[in-house]
Structures are given as structure tokens and as C-alpha cells.
Amino acid sequence: MLAKGSRILNLFQYYTFLTYIFNYKDVVSLSVDVSLESKPHAGSNISLMCKTESLSNTKWWVFGDENVTATDRISFDRGESDYYSYLRLNISHLTFDHQGKYTCFAAEGEDIATGSLAFNVTVPGKVVSTSNAHANVTSPASLSCTLEGYPLTNVSWERANVTFVGDDEQEKFNFTVGKLSETKLETSLEFPKLKPRDNGSYLCQAIGVDGPVVGVANLYVLDVPHIYIDVVKVVGARRIFLNWTLNDGNEPVQEYFVKTFANGSNEWTFYPEKIPGGNTSYIIQNLQPNTEYKIKLMAKNAIGRGIEQDTPDFYKTSTKTLISLPKSR
Structure with a gap:
């Protein structure tokens, strides 16, 4: 059986424990928790939260060396719950002037606690414009892209729709980067002397705050047309059918020219x-029956006449005329 003094001591300890539990919010040590509640994109609205577990304290925000006061773009929210009190700093239409270090002060009696955070204002990356180029083969040309964002890093160019296999090394490009403003840059890809293989699409790209920013610029290398004869077929005594593949050099073909060479003659004859x-096939007519022919084909566009493509073998016309003929197209 407990002595009377021991019972009094136990009751006192129990009372002290209950007092601590019910008044916990008044005896916790003073500390400050600060956080940024949204991404600090330029033009957006953000909030900086300052919390303390103690309810009976005074809070204020400092930016740089000055107290933050309410303006047309800055406002404050104060409040508390059962476990903490807070002071929220709201900034509307964020600009670069707002970036830097913010410190929340909390004071209770002689105790002062602080919490700080710093942020840089960012601008989501996007492609403002791209510039294509049309230029003759062997001439200089350039492609350009204007990108917006902050920050933008790792600006580069690469060929679109090209897969490099094995030990193939990705092409190295000569490009420049110029700053237009705090949030805009322009990059240009230079071609000192165009080659036919330079024709195609190119990607200008950079890394923005939310990931890659990619634009597409097209380079059209203008050249004379190139022809590749695919099919040669004799269709009777006086006709030969041709079908070909065309690379028009990025300029429409204006017309085709055909020459024929009869075996045993001394020269080519213009058709x-x-x-x-618009054709990619044709039926050459009015040839001599039972005669061996070679054919030359050439195309012309605004850049000039292409290289003649000829059949390596002779094709001999028949002695009889066919009723059914392939269609030119």
C-alpha cells in the first residue's frame, strides 16, 4: 500500500503531464518552416508560406534587407489551425524583380526564429519562329530559330529523321547563338557551300526549365533534276516504253528531252x-521495226538541264505492232 506522500507525488506528476498535453502549443520551441507553393514562372501568381508550431508569435517577411509590405502586386494571408499559425506572402504577375532570397521572421517574447528560401524567376521554353532556306547547290545558306525561355541551355542543331548506326558519328554543325533579350535567343545554322545531300529538315533545340524545346527548319537545296530509268519495254514494231524515277531538285520539271541511237548509225537523234x-513515264513512237535502240533521257527545270541518263543496253523493236500499249503518265 502506497504511503500518503507517494500518492500526493503521483497526483502532482499526473497533473503536470496533463497540463503539458493541453498546453503543448504554448511550450514548443519557436521554429519557422517556409515553402514555395507553385513554380515561379514569369507572369504567374505565387505564394510563399511561413509556418510556426507556436500560435502566439509575430511574423513578417524580409526581401533583401527590407520588410515586405503590401502593394498592388503583394498581399498577405494570416491564419492558424490547432497545430500551427502561418503568414502567407502572395505575389501576383511575377517579374524578374521579384527573384532572390526571402526570409520569414517569427518573434515570441525574446525568442526570434527565421526561415529562408530563394528562387529564380523562370520562363517556360517555346519556339517563337523558324526560318527556312531555298538556295542553289554550291551556294551559301543559313537556317535560323528564335527561342524564348529562361533559362535556356545546351543550344544545338541536328539533322531530323536521321538514324546513326554503329560507329557512325552524328554530323557536327557550324552554328551561332545570339542573345536578343533576357528571355529570347536566336541561333543560326550556316552552310558555306551547299551540297545536294544537305537538303532536308533540321532541328534547333535547347533545354528549358520544363524540358527540351525543339523547332524544325527546312533547307531546300535547288539543283538540276536527276533521272533514274527504271523500266524499258519494247511494245511492238515502232514503240518503246520508258518509266523513270525523278529527283526534281526542289524545282518543278519543265520538260523532258529524249534522244535515240539506232545500232549501226553514227549519231544520236533528238526525239x-x-x-x-509532269510525266514519269512515256512511250517513244515512230521507231523503225526490227531495229536495236539505245535511249537517252534528260530533264530541265528552272535551275537548268540535268545529266542525261541512258540505257546501257540496246532494245530491239519487234516486227509486229502490238494492239495493247502501256499508258504514259
């Missing part, structure tokens, strides 16, 4: 009929 530029 008199005009072949329209």
Missing part, C-alpha cells in the same frame, strides 16, 4: 515530241 514535265 521531236515535247514530253510534259
